[in-house]
Amino acid sequence: MKILDKYFTAFPGESPVFPLAMLIQGLLFMLGLWGCLAIYNATMYAVSPFYFVGRQLLWLVLGMGLMMLCARIPFSIYRDNVELLTVLFYISLLAVLIFGVRINGMKGWFMVGNIFIQPSELAKGFFILALCHFGGKFRPGMRRFGGMALITLLWVLPIALQPDFGTVLVYIAGFVIVYWLMNGSFWHLLLVPATLFSIAGWIINFNPYLLNRILGYLCPELDPLGFGWHIRQFQFTLARGGLWGMKWGKALWANSYLPLAHSDSVFASLAESLGFIGTFPLIVVMGILVFAVFKLSLKAETEFRKVFVLSIGLLFAAQALIHISVNVTLIPATGITLPVLSYGGSSLLSTLISFGIMLSAAGRHETISSSKVNYNQE
Amino acid sequence: MENSTDNFKIRASQLLWCILIWAILASCWLFYYSVFARQKYMELGNKIAVRQGTYYAGRGRILDKNDRVLAWSEKYFDLYLISSEEDQNIRNMALHKVMEILPDAAFHRVKDSDFLLKREIAPDKILELEPLLTKFPDLKILPRTERKVVDYAEVRNYIGRVEFKDGNQHGVSGIEKDYDSILAGTCGIYEVMLDRHKNWVQGTWLLKRKAISGNDVKLDVSLDEIKTGVK
Secondary structure, three states: OHHHHHHOEOOOOOOOOOEHHHHHHHHHHHHHHHHHHHHHHHHOOOOOHHHHHHHHHHHHHHHHHHHHHHHHOOHHHHHHOHHHHHHHHHHHHHHHHHHOEEEOOEEEEEEEOOEEEOHHHHOHHHHHHHHHHHHOOOOOOHHHHHHHHHHHHHHHHHHHHOOOHHHHHHHHHHHHHHHHHOOOOHHHHOHHHHHHHHHHHHHHHHOHHHHHHHHHHHOHHHOOOOOOHHHHHHHHHHHHHOOOOOOOOOOHHHHHHOOOOOOOOHHHHHHHHHHHHHHHHHHHHHHHHHHHHHHHHHHOOOHHHHHHHHHHHHHHHHHHHHHHHHHOOOOOOOOOOOOOOOOOHHHHHHHHHHHHHHHHHHOOOOOOOOOOOOOOOO | OHHHHHHHHHHHHHHHHHHHHHHHHHHHHHHHHHHHOHHHHHHHHHHHHEEEEEEOOOOOOEEOOOOOEEEEEEEEEEEEEOOOOOOHHHHHHHHHHHHHHOOOOOOEEOOOOOEEEEOOOOHHHHHHHHHHHHHOOOEEEEEEEEEEEOOOHHHHHHHOOEEEEOOEEEEOOHHHHHOHHHHOOEOEEEEEEEOOOOOEOOOOOEEEEOOEOOOOEEOOOOHHHHHHOOO
8 A cells, every 4th residue: 555655646746657636537537537438328219419518528528627616726715715615505495495496306407598507516516615614613512413413414304305315315415424524423414314203203294205116116016017117127227227237229128118317317328238247337437536535634734734635535536426326326316416317407416526625625725734624624 | 542442453354255245146156047057047037028920021013014012011100199107287288399390290099098199200300209108118110011092093902901910911802922932032030139118229229030021923914904804
């Protein structure tokens, strides 16, 4: 590991071999291209097979540019304007409930011309930044937990009203990650599942549809054509893929039976075409990316930055794993994209911008006077 | 600083372990469905989506002793709007789009909520309609085979009638019945995957048995003799 450490360095110029930031950017670009292929694979029988992939490719190029730009901006600018950024993004979350358009039953998009912007996606990185910033202002212990939980609750409330429970889950994962990295208590964190289960139980009490959805997940064979339908379709799609896959472009089941094969079901769609052998490496590559972010976080100067850098990487991993878990029927179905790979400009740009800010936080563009600066002081 | 860095490293490692265990669990689930239990789920899936069907073999012609064709089969394609959960607005939108290609299309009720929009669509129009069929799954182009007989009442009575049974035409009266075993061919059998709207999935059509066309029958009477009743 010592030998590897020697080669892992935050930015070019600091070490002649294998700069870590370049590795992360390269992996993200590779995953983005992989995503374009996956989207084409999932939509090649559509009326316009190049419509989605063409747009995604444009978003990818734009996103890579924005990531590099965000990485060049000194982190102090983000840090000094975190309150303003938080307010702006929070207003956008509220505004979308009034001025937004409803797609697939969710009122979560602004429509500008023929472009749809999803503020809950774009706000993810800034939510982590806000949580790191405001979390540091609370005294450690229950007060910090309560404060950060309150911020999270306020943030996810408009998203839950859209309603977009998949994204709510990602935000809650973000809160758990940041709180834990800021020396949070395990016992405090136990309150999160306890609260979630209580709220879920209360909602289920008034909404039998959700109960049926959960029953459909637990026993899809009870109602295979009703509430077990989606779970069953994911299972059939994976089974068709087998070990080696059906062949590229032969994601027929995903195209015919899965909801949004190019977005919320893109992993299953890939599994049908490429099989276990073709999709498992995707999980490995994502794992390498997260490990690279972990190594990068150790290079960051202050604890505030360390926490922020790693939280972005882990939030990416959590969202990817939620998507994959839904697609392999490990957890009940909820609409969530596979970051960087799924179709969607907001999701792609949000992830790449977050990584850009993360790279800025890990970089050494600023002189930090004291080596003992922690996230409370910064 | 060392302590806090160590602490961060420990907590970060704990989270990374959680992520790793989660990823391993998801990979195991993926392996289970795609390799271990594959056969079982493939069979269950095929029960829902894979259908066997028969296709028309082509009935032989009936000729008079001068080789004049008295009865033959013709294939047509009709456009339907088949019932589903779609709302009225989508149906009207579908009809509006159809009328851009087939201006004389109109709703003719054939069953509770099934409508015939246009009979006998020309091949070039079928190609133009194809994108609409994907966009509006309620729209269907269905093939129809008609048995034609030269247009004289005496000849029609003499030749007789056919009916569709098991995907093929079978004679039920007259010459059509007498020579049915020669005229009727053997239906082809195919297998195809259907999507959730019960439309065929492109590229999944598989021939299971080739259709064998029926043979022509040549009568020992002429058209004029049939018309005048000399049989």
